[in-house]
Amino acid sequence: MREKIIEGRIWVLTGSDGRIIDDIDTDMIFHNKHLHITDISEMGKHALGNLEGWEDFPEKAEKGDIIIAGKNFGAGSSRQQAVDCFISLGIRAIIAESFGAIYKRNAINSGLAILECPGISGVGLNNGDIISINLETGSIKKDGEEIIKARPMSSVQMDIYQAGNLFEYGKSMGQQQD
Amino acid sequence: MGKTVIEKIFQSHSGDEIKAGSVAWIDLDVRTARDFGGPNVVKHLRENYDGNYLEDPEKTYFTFDLSVPAKTIKYAINQQICRKFAKETSMNIFDVDEGIGTHVLIEKGIVTPGSTAVGTDSHYNILGAVGAFGQGMGDTDIAFAFKTGRTWFEVPETMKINVEGTYDWPSTPRDLTFAVMKELGSSGMLGMAAEYYGDEIEKLSLDGRITLASQTTEMGGIIAFIPPDDNVIEFMSRRAGRYVKGVYADKDANYVKEVHVDVDKLEPMVASPPKPTNISPVSEMEGIEIDSVFIGSCTNGRYEDMLAAAKILKGRKVKKGVNLRITPSTKEVWAKAIKDGLVDIFINAGAVVFTNPGCGGCAEGMPGLVGEDEVELSTTNRNYKGKQGPGKIYLVSPATAAASAVKGYLASPDSTGVKD
Known part of the structure; x- marks a missing residue:
């Protein structure tokens, strides 16, 4: 079983005006000029490479970190690399006001923990804060106090997350027919 | 309680009881991957399964439409990976000559009203144009669909x-x-x-x-x-x-x-960078000077789009200093534009590049990109920063694009005196 409570240091994706950025699209996360890359270990160094002010994210990020984002995070293209680049860096979870529909599927299928949390941009979180998130209940805590509640993972999302990814989940439930 | 279109389509492709909010397994009539995404789909299949990669090769397609023909060595290698895999598994392939995958699926009657289809293209929901369900997905999802012929959905409202x-x-x-x-x-x-x-x-x-x-x-x-x-x-x-x-x-x-x-008495509109939803009437923005114009993409690369441009360009010249590039979406559109003389009109208008069919500039700029500080009017679907090069992209209709190419600045099709 993978852990259902994750604790880690956060990065809040804010712009130069200090406000959390909405509509971060997949070209800002993983630019189309790198689409030919198929090796996941090569993807991390391009994460957020086209998001103004965040170009140095791959150097700053550490394994186990958590990302906080605004509305419609991962809008745009269907590229899996926009999810896998964060897995490549060891990012443990992404919490956003909301996600682009395809991005959400891609993240769930890759076994990256993501939570939708309307209101997360307004609770005063800052870069470097340590938070703990309960994937099953959606509870997000800082210094032991619950600060906001995200939508808990859906049953399919939790199943795939626990299996590791969609392929492992498929094997475990005998979805693929030989 | 009656059902919406998506509930009906899902219900006819699932053994689960379908209602908005429920999670269901859906059978997929068609599953495709492009030259982008395709190589990763192959990689996932080879890494996760021991042969027997496709539930049904007949229902499985590669559709090359991004870098066609491959203009970088990396794309050439990626396309080769897909071709080899297609040969090995007897799955279908629409190669670099065919054009945009979703459009080809419609033109060839592979996807029909009520079909379910998935592919590695975020504009796969174009299939809604014929009342079919299409969902763009990442390569993990598509590999699983290739292998099993089905996938999970949270049934949307x-x-x-x-x-x-x-x-x-x-x-x-x-x-x-x-x-x-x-x-x-x-x-x-x-x-x-x-x-x-x-x-x-x-x-x-x-x-x-x-x-x-x-x-x-x-x-x-x-x-x-x-x-x-x-x-x-x-x-x-x-x-x-x-x-x-x-x-x-x-x-x-x-x-x-x-x-x-x-939409009563709707005026021509323009979407200003950097968001496709940043929309205002052309009349309020008229006069922005432009360096280049692109007509094409999965949004406006159809025959009627070519025709709208030809109607305006007929007997007129593209303004000196402006380059106009036109990319039909499919081979069928491309061939008809040539046969019906539209391409002659384009050539006579000067400063026009008429390319082979494909997606256009959305990945590594098959028909050309925009330099820094350059301004382009484009009929493509997105004007996000850096999407078509470092310059600024304004999105417009093909008629507005062609009229502006003649004028040298953003202008309504009215300004050319052309009537419908």
Whole structure:
């Protein structure tokens, strides 16, 4: 079983005006000029490479970190690399006001923990804060106090997350027919 | 309680009880991957499964449309990986000559009203133009679909979009699309399905329907259905070689919300960088100087789009210093544009590059990119920063694009004196 409570240091994706950025699209996360890359270990160094002010994210990020984002995070293209680049860096979870529909599927299928949390941009979180998130209940805590509640993972999302990814989940439930 | 279009399509492809909010396994009629995504799909299949990679090779396709023919060594290698895999598994392949995958699926009658299809293309919901369910997905999802022929969905709620009023030339289906996007914004359809209704919707040709459906993703939508009319049913039946039926919502279907969009006396519109939903009337923005113009993409690369441009360019010249590039969406459109003499009109207008069919500039700029500080008018679907090079991209209809190419600045098609 993978852990259902994750604790880690956060990065809040804010712009130069200090406000959390909405509509971060997949070209800002993983630019189309790198689409030919198929090796996941090569993807991390391009994460957020086209998001103004965040170009140095791959150097700053550490394994186990958590990302906080605004509305419609991962809008745009269907590229899996926009999810896998964060897995490549060891990012443990992404919490956003909301996600682009395809991005959400891609993240769930890759076994990256993501939570939708309307209101997360307004609770005063800052870069470097340590938070703990309960994937099953959606509870997000800082210094032991619950600060906001995200939508808990859906049953399919939790199943795939626990299996590791969609392929492992498929094997475990005998979805693929030989 | 009646069912919406998506609930009906899912119900006919699932053993699970379908209702909005439930999670269901859905059988997929068609699954595809492109030259982008395709190599990773192959990699996932080879790493995760021991042979026997495809549930049904007949229903499985590669559609090359991004870098066609491959213009970098990396794309050449990636396409070769797909070709080898297709040969090994006997799956289908539409190679670099065919054009945009979703358009080809419609033209060849592979996807028909009520079909379920998935592919590695975020504009896969274009298939809503013929009342089919199409969902763009990442390569993990698509590899799983290749292998199993099915996938999971959280059945989305449906919103109803009523388009009210009527408009005339020089406004076009692209301008209708802009009107909807102005109303809904970048997340107005987020995580939802939609259904379009209204007089102007019913009047839309198949090409116009493709334009409207192609912008679903830009509003955050999963799929937006345009109920097929007699013309679409007739076209699809002919192309599929069998009689096809449309899937329509029940009268008492349950909608999460209803939105009204007024298109009465609609003016030509423009979307300013860096967001496709950053929309205003051309009349308020007229005069912006431009360096280049692109007509094409999955949004406006159809024959009617070529025709709209030709009508304006006929007997006129592209302004000195402006370059105009035109990319038809498919080989069928490309061939018809040549046969009907549209390409002669383009060439006579000067400063025009007419390319082979494909996606256009959206990945590594097959028909060219925009330099720093350059301004381009484009009929493509996205003007996000850096999407077509470092310059600024304004999105417009093909008619506005062609008129502006003649003028050398953003201008309404009216300004050329051309009448419908």
